[in-house]
Amino acid sequence: MGGDHAPAEIIKGAIEAAQTLDVDIVLVGDPDQMGDTGGLPVIACREVIDMHEDGAKAVRIKKDSSLVRAAEAVRDQKASCMISAGNTGATMASALLRMHRIEGVARPAIATPIPVPGSTPTVLIDAGANAECLAPWLVQFARMGAVLARARWGIVRPRVGLLSIGEEETKGTPLVKEAYGLLADPASSSGDFDFIGNVEGRDIMTSDVDVVVTDGFTGNVALKTLEGGLRFLTGKVLDAVSGFPDLLTALVPLASELDPDTHGGAVLLGVNGVCIISHGSSSARAIVNAVRVGRDSVERDLVGQLRAATSG
Amino acid sequence: MGGDHAPAEIIKGAIEAAQTLDVDIVLVGDPDQMGDTGGLPVIACREVIDMHEDGAKAVRIKKDSSLVRAAEAVRDQKASCMISAGNTGATMASALLRMHRIEGVARPAIATPIPVPGSTPTVLIDAGANAECLAPWLVQFARMGAVLARARWGIVRPRVGLLSIGEEETKGTPLVKEAYGLLADPASSSGDFDFIGNVEGRDIMTSDVDVVVTDGFTGNVALKTLEGGLRFLTGKVLDAVSGFPDLLTALVPLASELDPDTHGGAVLLGVNGVCIISHGSSSARAIVNAVRVGRDSVERDLVGQLRAATSG
Numbered sequence: 132m133g134g135d136h137a138p139a140e141i142i143k144g145a146i147e148a149a150q151t152l153d154v155d156i157v158l159v160g161d162p163d164q165m166g167d168t169g170g171l172p173v174i175a176c177r178e179v180i181d182m183h184e185d186g187a188k189a190v191r192i193k194k195d196s197s198l199v200r201a202a203e204a205v206r207d208q209k210a211s212c213m214i215s216a217g218n219t220g221a222t223m224a225s226a227l228l229r230m231h232r233i234e235g236v237a238r239p240a241i242a243t244p245i246p247v248p249g250s251t252p253t254v255l256i257d258a259g260a261n262a263e264c265l266a267p268w269l270v271q272f273a274r275m276g277a278v279l280a281r282a283r284w285g286i287v288r289p290r291v292g293l294l295s296i297g298e299e300e301t302k303g304t305p306l307v308k309e310a311y312g313l314l315a316d317p318a319s320s321s322g323d324f325d326f327i328g329n330v331e332g333r334d335i336m337t338s339d340v341d342v343v344v345t346d347g348f349t350g351n352v353a354l355k356t357l358e359g360g361l362r363f364l365t366g367k368v369l370d371a372v373s374g375f376p377d378l379l380t381a382l383v384p385l386a387s388e389l390d391p392d393t394h395g396g397a398v399l400l401g402v403n404g405v406c407i408i409s410h411g412s413s414s415a416r417a418i419v420n421a422v423r424v425g426r427d428s429v430e431r432d433l434v435g436q437l438r439a440a441t442s443g
Numbered sequence: 444m445g446g447d448h449a450p451a452e453i454i455k456g457a458i459e460a461a462q463t464l465d466v467d468i469v470l471v472g473d474p475d476q477m478g479d480t481g482g483l484p485v486i487a488c489r490e491v492i493d494m495h496e497d498g499a500k501a502v503r504i505k506k507d508s509s510l511v512r513a514a515e516a517v518r519d520q521k522a523s524c525m526i527s528a529g530n531t532g533a534t535m536a537s538a539l540l541r542m543h544r545i546e547g548v549a550r551p552a553i554a555t556p557i558p559v560p561g562s563t564p565t566v567l568i569d570a571g572a573n574a575e576c577l578a579p580w581l582v583q584f585a586r587m588g589a590v591l592a593r594a595r596w597g598i599v600r601p602r603v604g605l606l607s608i609g610e611e612e613t614k615g616t617p618l619v620k621e622a623y624g625l626l627a628d629p630a631s632s633s634g635d636f637d638f639i640g641n642v643e644g645r646d647i648m649t650s651d652v653d654v655v656v657t658d659g660f661t662g663n664v665a666l667k668t669l670e671g672g673l674r675f676l677t678g679k680v681l682d683a684v685s686g687f688p689d690l691l692t693a694l695v696p697l698a699s700e701l702d703p704d705t706h707g708g709a710v711l712l713g714v715n716g717v718c719i720i721s722h723g724s725s726s727a728r729a730i731v732n733a734v735r736v737g738r739d740s741v742e743r744d745l746v747g748q749l750r751a752a753t754s755g
Contacts, residue, residue, distance in 0.1 A: 146461050185613070247744030248679055259608060296571060296663040301497070304574050304660050332664045349664055351608040352644045352657075356665045357672045359645030364676055364701070365559055371693045378690055381683045389676070398615050 132160040132197040133217015135412050138406065141216060144169055144418025151419070154426050157210060159201040174209075176200045182411065186220025190228060198222055202229035205404040212405035212425035216413040218395075222406065223260055223399055230404040233434070237268045237440045238345065239401030239410060242279050243354055248388040250338035251284040257344075258397060259351035268311035269293070269344050270319050274440045275400040276342035277324035282431045283424070286341050290322070292330030294345035294353070304330060314344075325439065335439040361389060395420035398428065400437060405429055444472040444491040444509040445529015447724050448515055453528060454480055456730025463731070466738050467486035467520060471513040488512045494723065498532020502540060514541035519718040524717035524737035526726035528708075529586035534718065535572055537636055542716040545746070545752045549580045551713030552659065553720060554591050555666055560700040563596040569656075570709060571663035571672055578621035581605070581656050582631050586629075586752045587712040588654035594743045595736070599655050600635070604642030606657035606665070614641060618658065626656075635752065673701060707732035709739065712749060 132138055138160060138269045146169035149156045158165065159174045178196040180189040190199055198217060202225040204210040207306055215222045223239070232239060241260045244252035256276040261268065273291045280289040293311055295303035300311045307329070314326045330340050332353055347355070365386070372378045387393055396409035396417065405428045428434075444450055448473055453568060458481035461468045471486045490508040492501040502511055513578070514537040516522040529533045530647065535551070544551060549620045553572045556564035570589040573580065592601040601630055605614035605623055607751065612623045619641070625631055626638045642652050644665055675699070684690045708721035717740045721733045740746075 185611075240579075247675075262608060262614075294664060296574060296660055296667075299497075302574075307660075332666065332668030333674070335668055336672050336675045345664075348608055348619075349661055352606060352661055352665055353643065353668045355608075356644030356647055356668050359643075360669045360672050361676055362645070362646050362674055363648045367697050368680055368694070370685070371697055372690055374693070375687055376692050378684055378687050381686070382680070385679050385683055397677075 132164070132351060133215055134409065136215060136414065140164050140413065140415045141418055142166070142171075144397065144413070144415035145171060145422070147415060148419045148422035152422055152426060154422060157204065159204065160197045173223055174200055174204060178202035180218050180221040181219050184221065186218050186222070187224045189218070189221050191242040195296055198225040199229065202226050202404075202406075204228050205406070211429040212407065214407040214409060214418070214421045214425055216409040216411055216418070219259065221410055222408050224400045226243050226399055226404065228407040230402045230406070232331055232404055233438050233441055234399055236401040237271055238264070240268075240272045240275065241397050242400050243397040244394045245354075245357065246333055246389050246394060247336055247338055251280075251286065251341070252282050252339075252394060253336065254342045254351055255345070255354060256342065256400070257347040257350050258354050259347045259349040260399070262348035263348070264306060266313055269306070269310040269346070270313050271401075271441055272342045273300035273314060273319070273324065273326070273342065275437055276305065276344060278440045279398060279400060279433070280341045282433050282436055284427065288325055288340035290327045290339075291320070291324045291342040291344060292327050292334060292340040294332070294343050294349060296331065298329050298331070301364045310344070347415070358391075365389070393420060394426035397435060398424070401441070403434065405433060425430050444476070445494065445527055446721065448557050448687070449478050449528065450725065451481070452727045453723065453730055454478070454483075456725075457483060457734070459727060460731045461702045461732035464734055464738060466734060468521045468734070469510045469516065471516065473731070475507070475752075483716050486516060486574035488514055492530050492533040493667070494530050496530060496533065498530050498534070499536045501533050502536040510537040511541065514716075514718075517718075518542050519578050523741040524645075524719065526719040527731070528723055530720040531571065533718050537712055538714045538716065538718040541713045542718070544673060545713055545715055545750050545753060549583055549712040550576070550713055552584045553586065554712050555645055555667065555709040556706045557649055558656065558701050558706060559650055560697055562702055563598065563653070564706060565647050565652060566592050566651075566654045567647065567657070567666060568654065568712070569659040569660055571665050572711070573659040576618065576658035578618055578625055581622040581658070582625050583713075585626060585631070585636065585638070585656045585752055589632075590658060590752045591710060591745070592653045594740065594748055600637055601634045601653035602639045602651075603632070603654040603656060604639050604646065604652040606644070606655050606661060607641040608643065610641050610643070612641065622656070642728050650740055666680045670703075677701070685738060690749055704729035705732060707736035708709055710736070713753070715746065717745060
């Protein structure tokens with residue numbers, strides 16, 4: 132029920148995913164608003180959390196909302212994974228309150244893949260779940276981000292960078308300096324990733340780093356700044372090339388690699404279940420890709436690997 | 444002496460500026476390394492602060508460095524303005540220690556113009572001077588940024604936004620929430636700017652806001668993330684269009700508007716003198732534009748206006 136093009140595009144994507152990806156899909160929402168579901172089963176509910184509601188509050192009040200019911204379906208093992216293009220805060224809150232945290236995880240975090248055409252994406256974690264963080268949480272974000280990079284792109288020993296404003300370990304806020312000290316201790320990585328020190332904003336969209344760790348405030352600002360800049364520049368380039376139809380064709384692969392719809396969205400790491408957070412603007416194609424990411428995450432036991440990486 | 448292409452490009456730009464902009468230029472540096480200065484006078488000094496040195500420390504030790512001598516020239520009224528493409532931290536430290544803060548200014552801040560093709564740039568303040576901030580400093584940054592937007596682009600009543608992770612005043616860190624409360628008080632703006640509330644990263648590169656206020660850590664991350672993303676995308680687009688020479692011509696105006704060299708760099712606001720911080724990669728053209736910005740800032744009495752805006 133959530134997202135700019137819901138429910139029509141979401142249902143369209145779900146039907147396509149069921150037909151092409153060899154997965155069973157169950158829709159969660161208000162049957163009266165859903166129209167034809169193409170034969171997909173429905174968990175019926177009557178409430179919807181709006182894009183602009185306070186997520187945590189809404190989840191407590193709207194117990195019969197599609198987000199809460201979807202999270203309950205995962206908790207009750209009626210579903211292996213939940214996918215939402217709706218209110219991000221409410222998606223996180225329903226996953227957290229219904230699935231609960233993995234034992235030992237201080238705070239779940241949003242891991243967002245940043246496309247790097249020609250290379251594997253860079254995982255940005257935390258992209259917005261926790262506006263305020265403590266240094267040990269950032270160490271857990273590093274571990275969880277590394278698990279994701281390994282499970283999703285097969286990077287055996289991901290390179291983890293700490294987002295700061297200079298390479299030297301003396302640069303940044305007290306939080307960053309403390310996290311640097313913790314991450315530099317080989318015990319933090321347990322050999323599962325390489326801490327490559329501080330990285331800067333300009334490194335995110337390069338193949339020099341696999342996982343960029345930061346607090347959710349900085350991560351969200353960086354993510355949205357990048358989105359805004361790329362959207363703006365893409366628009367200007369398209370204006371400039373509109374007289375050159377051949378060139379538009381030449382730019383299609385690049386545009387496709389940069390399109391957030393291609394990557395299937397972000398993942399909430401640290402809860403007892405797979406929770407995919409799709410972009411609010413998700414098209415049917417984005418939903419198909421989100422389903423693929425969700426399926427792969429379940430098949431590769433992402434949650435089990437996260438449990439192993441965050442225990443003890 | 445500072446910057447990736449110093450001293451040759453810097454001197455080349457200085458000579459060109461002296462010839463075309465009706466300003467007197469004095470170079471500050473080591474005569475043995477400078478080569479032909481085209482007849483420009485030189486304040487001779489023997490030390491250079493390296494790009495990778497700790498700025499604050501280096502300024503205290505290297506008292507005969509070009510940066511310290513340049514700041515002293517402004518302090519002693521031998522120059523109206525200093526311009527550097529060198530070590531940013533050392534540029535700030537020398538300006539601060541030699542020119543001193545404007546009375547009443549808690550912390551000088553770096554104001555960086557972010558190009559918005561088709562519109563006036565957005566002023567991002569603080570872009571990196573203060574990794575940690577208090578809320579009242581952000582209010583001063585808003586005032587100083589508004590003075591710059593008015594002096595430089597003639598925006599009578601700049602729209603000031605506070606960088607956060609959602610539009611609601613409840614979003615963000617405690618610092619952002621406190622600053623929101625202070626900025627929402629009409630007394631903060633004294634009618635000199637309009638506080639439009641929180642803005643997000645994606646708003647920076649739009650014409651919806653004139654001044655974006657943030658702490659120096661977040662601002663620097665946002666700036667470098669944007670630089671990295673735009674550089675990356677520009678490179679990919681140029682690869683794709685390399686077979687279309689006509690198109691390269693069509694893209695030149697856009698590339699020029701986005702080029703940091705066009706905008707003459709950032710300004711350190713809050714010290715008793717004009718201090719222009721040019722990009723480390725500055726070409727001769729960047730230096731000419733920096734001189735133009737410096738000249739205009741002096742002629743429009745930017746420092747006097749900042750004094751008036753931050754007193755009482």
